[in-house]
Structure formats: C-alpha cells, structure tokens
Amino acid sequence: MKNLKMMAALGLLLASTGAWAEYGLNMTPGVTEFSQIAYGLHMKILWICVAIGVLVFGVMIYSMIAHRKSKGAQPAQFSHSTTAEIVWTIIPILILVYMAYPATKALITMEAPRDKADLIVKVTGFQWRWRYDYLNEDVSFISSLDAESNRVRQLKSGEDPSQVKDYLLNVDHPLVLPVGKQVKFLLTADDVIHSWWVPALGWKRDAIPGFVNEAWTKIEKPGIYRGQCAELCGRDHGFMPIVIKAVTPEEFEAWVAEQKKSAVAGRVQPIADQS
Amino acid sequence: MTTAERYYVPHGSHWPIVGTFGMMTLVIGLANLFNGHDWGIYLAYVGVAAILFMLWGWFGDQIHESLKGLYSKQVDVSYRMGMTWFIFSEVMFFAAFFGALFYTREYSIPWLGGEGAGAWTNFILWNGYEATWPSNGPAGIGGDFETIPAWGVPFLNTLILLTSGLTITLAHWAVKKQKQLQQVVWLAATVALGAIFLYFQAHEYMEAYNELNLTLSSGIYGSTFFMLTGFHGLHVTLGTIMLIVITFRAAKGHFTPENHFAFEAVAWYWHFVDVVWLGLFIFVYVL
C-alpha cells in the first residue's frame, strides 16, 4: 500500500512538471530553435518513460498486492515463456526506434554546418572568467562574476545571498548579441577545460585548451539570458557565470560602435586574481 | 583419495601482506620522489626489495608444494586460468597505449592540422601547423627530432624475438620428451636472445637521446614511442628474469611432461611479449 501511495505521489509530481515550470522544476523551452528542439525531445522522452513506468510499476504493485502469501496465494510454478520474452524484447525496440527518429533529426539540425554567420564570437574560458572576442568587429572583453556576488560568496561572508540580485548569475560585462542573427561561436580555453552553457540557447559546448569547438545560435527574443560554466575547472568553477544580453540588431550596432569608441576601455585588461 | 586428487587450499600465508607492504613502500617512495623528495628513491628500493622477497618466498612455497605433489589437475587448471586472464589484462594495458597512438594519429594530429572538424582550431590557434607523422605537435615540443628507421635495429629485434619464440617452443618439446639437456640449452638460448634484444633496445634509446634528439618529451611522437616501447621493454625484462628462473628449475629437473605449468606460464608470457612487439614494430616503426 505504501508503495502505491508513493508511486501515485511520484506520478503526480511528474505529471505536473509542465505546470510547475515557473517554479524551476523543469527544463525551459528557451529562446532558440535548438533549445525548443531539446525541450520538445526532453518532454517527449520523459512522457514515454513515465508511461512505461506507470505500466511496469502498475503490474508490479498489483502483483505485490494480489499475490501475497498472507492472502493465501499459492505460487504458480511457471518459469519461462518464449512468447513473452520476444514480446518484451520487440516492443522496447520499437519504442526506442520511435525515440531515435526525432533525436536523430534534432542532432542533424543542431550539428549541421551553417553557410553564413552574421557574427563570429570567439569564447575563451580561463580560470575563472570568460573572454569574448567579436572576430569581425575588433571588440573584445573579459567577463567575470559581478563584484557584489563575489563579495557575498566569500566563505562566511555573513551576507545574505537572497539580497543580491541574480546572485552568482551576474557578470560585469555581459555578452551582447543581436537577435535574429546567425551567431557562430568558436570556443576554446587557455588553461583547463571549461564548458559554455546558457540553458536558454539549448546547448552547452566544451571549451578545450588547444582546440576550437564550433557552435551556433540564433536568438529569437531580446532579453537577458544567464548560464554558467558547466565543466569542473578548479576552485572557482562555480563562480564563472555567463550572461547574454540579446538586443535588436540596431541596438547591437550602436553598442558595437560605442565599444569601438571607448576601445581602450574595452580592450582586454590584464587578468588580476579575483578571489 | 591421494593428496593430489584433492584441491589444495593453503592454510594462511604471510606473503601477500609482504607483497602489499612492498607495493605500498614502492609507490609511496616514488610519489615522494616525484614530489621532489630525493629520499623517496630509497623507499622505493625497499619496496622493490620487499616485492622480490615476496616473489621469492611465494613462488618458493609453490614450487615446494608442487614438488610435494600437493597440486591436483584441478589446481593446475586454476593456475592456467589465472595466467591466461592475467595476460589478457596485460593486453588491455597495452591496448590503452596503442589506443592513444591511434587516436592521436587519426584524430588529434589531423584536427590540429586543420582537417575535418579542425579548420578553426588550426586557423585560430596553430596557424601554419601541418599534420604529419611523426609529429611533436604544433608547438614542436622538445624540438626537432629524427626517428629510428624500422628496417635497421628494430627489424633485427623483430627477428630476434621471433627466433626466441622458436627456441622456447623447442624447449617445450624438450620438456615433453623429457630431454633435460635440450630444455636447458634452448631455454638458455631464449634468455640470451632476450638479453640481446634488451641490449639493442638500450642502444637504440641511447642513440635516440644522444643523436636523434628523440626523447620522452618529443611531443606526442616521443610520448607514444617511448611509453609503448618502454613498457614493452619492461615486460621483456620481466620475461627474461622469469626465463632465467625457469632455466635453473629446468636444470634442477623440476619439469616433467605431465607437470610443468610454471614453464608454460613463462612461455605464454614470452609469446605475449613477442606478439606485442610485432604490433609495435608495425604500428610504431613501420607505419
């Protein structure tokens, strides 16, 4: 009985994930084609798994209730059925094929090379900041955890993180990107492996020292999108967030122009130890 | 039931703990050495000594038990299985290094050179680097170097090891035919061939270091070359020591046509070392 209740509770919890999305229970659909693909796939596979789970656990729980010795059940003695074995081999295979098809399509879409890039951004991870170079614009800067979060996150700072806006998810210089444009990222690292991840874009990709990884995005909606380094990169791995400020192409042009004007300030500054 | 028909279960042994002590001392010594404490090496020596002592004692016990006739056929089979699976584990150990060789040659070097997915890697980070083999990477770590031509000493070494495979088989036949003198002679020949192989390899290493500037730190070529041939050489060394032991045991007449597992184990090991060398010769030297 207890099992039954547990399972019911579990089912409920899962069933309501969609509705609870705002409370940070589920993946978000994001603001790019890729992120929506990933979200769609995620929900699809999740529901299939829930369905299989309900079925399998349902049978199990029924059996545990009905076929117990205390109810006077007599054990059957069957131990083998080729038909059953074939059925429960074939059906999962079919289900898997059904899952693999959209997954393959999605992967091909996401990994296909794009013919044109409106903008190329080189992203370099290093301990523990990100450096962005707009390759065709001659704009580059380093983006690190904002000062306030950095102060509060010190061991036993005694300050209340909930008083900090976007605690640990804010940076001094966000990455500014135009919406509706094809942006190409070239990811690499200077010291150890990092991973560049903004959930709203729908992917993460490792930044590996000595190699360059490519990735794409086309952001659909202006807004602020936050993410974090997603590969353990040492002591302050937890403190190298990513912030994208997605703006209209016009605003973007204006921003670039301004950056170029204040070129000196925008140039990469020597890296001071942050801790 | 005679003793030899029963499965022999030894009653306690202090050798394993001696071995553990040896291993621990060895690695603690080495770790300290690597961390810059010179005294570590002495600890490592103690460890090696303890391990040798353990091997001496443990194998001694087993030889003693074997000669006393305590081992049944079934015990023999256990030992055979143990040895077989041990060799399999060694194969997998080498597989890791061969894998590294294939991976760097097939993937990382070409990518660094701009092939396939590496266009941007090459353009942004290593502009001008061309994927070739041998290579010490885009930064040319370790400086220019030359490689050892396959058809000189390495080829000779191949012949030597192949011949040694033959001589040990001849020794095996001698065991089966109970020809003790032949056993010893062929085993001694195998030992000699092993030793010659090692001599040549040592020579080759000296040449590589002194004349070719090919070192362990010559980028990925040097890394894979020395780690593969080095671990192989280590195995040849161990194999040769085992062969020496076996030769002495043959001289003492320990092996009978029915009961000579120790001999066979060493022979298997030797063949395994031989096969690894063939792989090395082809993939490291020739190709």
Next chain:
Amino acid sequence: MSSVAHAEGHDHKPEGFLDRWLFTTNHKDIGTLYLVFSLTMFIIGGAMAMVIRAELFMPGMQLVDPAFFNQMTTMHALIMVFGAVMPAFVGLANWMIPMMVGAPDMALPRMNNWSFWILPFAFTMLLSTLFMDGGAPAAGWTLYPPLVLQGGNSFAFAIFAVHLLGISSIMGAINIIATILNMRAPGMNLLNMPLFVWTWLITAFLLIAVMPVLAGGVTMLLTDKFFGTSFFNAAGGGDPVMYQHIFWFFGHPEVYIMILPAFGVVSEILPTFSRKPLFGYTSMVYASASIAFLSFIVWSHHMFTVGMPLGGELFFMYATMVIAVPTGVKIFNWVATMWKGAMTFETPMLFAVGFVIMFTIGGFSGLMLAIAPADFQYHDTYFVVAHFHYVLVTGAVYAIMAGVYYWLPKWTGHMYDERLGKIHFWWSTIAVNVLFFPQHFLGLAGMPRRIPDYSVQFAEFNMISSIGGFAFGLAQIFFVYIVWKTVKGGKPAEARAWEGAKGLEWTVPSPAPHHTFETPPEIKPDMIAHPSNAH
C-alpha cells in the same frame, strides 16, 4: 573427484588474530574483511557526502572553502565507487560463490588475501592526501586533465592509489573467474549456476578488460605531469579529450561492474520471497552478457558536449539506447517472477523490490541522458547526479543491503531483527527519494554539478535534498547497529533460513562452517536455485 587437502589436514579456524585475519586464505574470512572494509568506506564516503549536502543546504558559503568542496566531491565518489560498492560485491562474491557452486574455497586463496589487503593500505594512502599540502585530489572522480595536472602533492599519491585498486580488482576478478569456471561441483553446469554467479562471471570479465585501461590512462597522466610527455597536451600533438575517451572506455563498463552483481543478488532474492522459480533464467544470462558487450561501445555518451563529429554522436547515442532492451528484459523477468507468486516481504525482499522500482527510475533518466540533443542540456547538471545516484544508491547499494539481510543468517547463524530491518528499509527509502528526486528538478532548472554554491532560485530543492541526505545518513547508522546486533546474537537461523530459498548455500548449516564442501557435494535437482531446464 576432488576435495580439500589442508597443509596440516585439520579443520579449525586459525587461532591468533593475525593468523585469522592478516594471513587468511579462507574465502569466508576474506569475504568478511571485504564487507567490513566496504562498510567503513561507505561511512567515510557518506560523511563526505554529508559535508557536500551541508554546504549545499543554503545558498552562500557557510562551511568549507570551494577548493575543499571539490576535494570532498572527488573523494566521496572515489571512495564510494572503489571503496564501498566494488569491495562490497567482491565480499559477497567471496562469501557466496564457493558456497553456491560447491567449491571448497576460492581457486587461488593466497591471491585472494592479497587482493583484499591491498585495499586498506591503498585507501589509507588516498585518504592521507586530505592532509597534504594543497589537499586531496579535487578534479572530480573522473580526474580530467589538464585540471587534474594542477593538483599538488596529492596527485602522484592519488594516481598510485588508482593503480593499486586496479591491481586489487584484477586479481580479485581473476580469482572469481577461475573459481567459477574451474571449481564447480560435478553436476553444477554453467546453465545451472545461480544468477549471482553468472553476473559475477561477466562482471569479472569486464573488470579484467577495463581496469588495465584505466591504469594506462592514469599512467599517461602521471608521465604528462612528471616526465614531459604530451598525451593530453595539444601543443605537443595530444588531446585532453583523449583522456576522456580512455577514462570512459573504462568508466562506462565500470558502472555496469557496479550494477551487474546487483542484478545477480536481486535475481536470487525475488524468487525466494515469491516462492516461485526465477522467470526466464536463460534470457537473464543472455541479457547480462549483452549488457556487458554493449557497455564497451557506449562510452562517449559521457562526452556528447566535447564536440565529437556527428557520426560519432549518432553511433554512441544509438548504442546507448540499445542497452535499455536487455535491461528491460531483466526488469520484465523480475516482474514476471513476482507475478502469481506467494510473496512475503521480509527486509531482503523489500530492498529487492525497492531496487527494481528505483533502479528503473534511474534507468529511465539514463535513457533520457542518452538522447544526445537533450543531453546538451542535461550534461553536467544535477539531473545527471540524480540519475547516477538512483542507479548507484537505490540500485547498487540497495542490492548490497538486500544481499546482506538475505545472507546474514547464513553468515552469522542469527536472524536479524525483522522489525528493525523493516524500519531501516522504509526510513531509507523515504529519505533517499527526498534526497535524490528533487535533484532532477535542480538539474532541469539549470543547476550545474560540482559547484559549492548556487543561485538562490535553487535554494528550496537543495534544502529538501540536504534534509533527505541527513535522514538517509542516519538510517545507515541504524543499519550498522542492526548488523552489529545480529552478529552478536539473535534468533538462531536454520540452514534454510528462508522458506522459499533454493540453492546450495542453503543446504549447509547456519552459520556456515569455516570450510564448506570439503568434498564436492552431490548436486541434486532441488539444490539448484534456478533449474534452467525446467521448461
């Protein structure tokens, strides 16, 4: 045919403490050593998990500094995987396999001792790194370069510890294979063996195949750091990602090494308490073998985000998904075993049933992770953490506990306290779900793993998870108490401690004598746990 010959032809336990434990060649004593060691490591590793959960209880850094947090994560995993779960299964194997196949002892008893005694020393060395300059290794249990190469004095010690654990595992595995293939009593055919024996046979093969590869990989780390090699350095023509290929070539089979024996234990327990033969014995054997085979060709699903070519991602995605099929076969067979049985729910059964349900939940999340485009989101988040704790804690650890409760009467001669056992189960099960279920939500909402502090939006679920964690930890202290109490005394156990139990181990007295099967037993059909020919 064969039977035991003792050096001095007597049969009593060695007298002195050292003789009994340090120099032992007895599979039962060595099994006990393994199990006690494993429990110790479980508590140490668990204490580290408690540190992790305590720091994550609230946003903000309250207790430990980030570097130490990383050391805790790394050591927690290394200790749990290599110190707790693997030795526990080897302990069960040592105790049970000779008894299950009718062997006098393990095939290579002295080496058996060696396999064990390496472990406490190697772990002492590994733990001692906590007190070294720069602390313990902190690059995650996966030890990825280049990060791991930044490690301080602990680095070399950690690498050598891994070498030693590898050697120990390989020797243990060789022993198990030789025992199973060579020491079976006449009449115990391969397809008559209990599934626990089968799954261990396959596991041992996996161990021998992959532990050396790990050894090779960490050796390369060592030479990269100390001898100037360039295996994982692009400047010299190597590739940091190559390490990941090597590691996961080991690492993925490794996770099945931790689950296959668990499948075996559960396949022993479910029939016993269902009082019904195991359903689909042969297909269980084939499914286990298929899982083992597939485990060699899926490793890169841990690396979907490193930038592999499309073909590679597709291949590894498909291969990974296929594992759901043989695993599904096992789940369905277990359900069919329970179906129309006459079930009772003693503690081992509760843990086994808990295993089936919660392992499956972990399997489902595994399947979701296998979908590469979705894994671009899931990877390195708490969703992954939730996945592997479901398969490892409510999977492997639950199976170990089930096995301990199941065989404890055979080992000690006493029945454990059933009421306490049931309390332990329900307490653990509720707590463990409070602990790990919310981690799915955290991951999906975007919380990366291996971080000591997080944004306030993740606060609630982290607090819930931590509370579940402390509760689960306390439940395990309780477990230690139950086991201790059973060792000290309790209702005497019969030879066949469970009404429905089949198999050779239940034909010998409880506690099992120091030496079982001096002469090989005569196998009668009703002694075989799962008669595969019963069509």
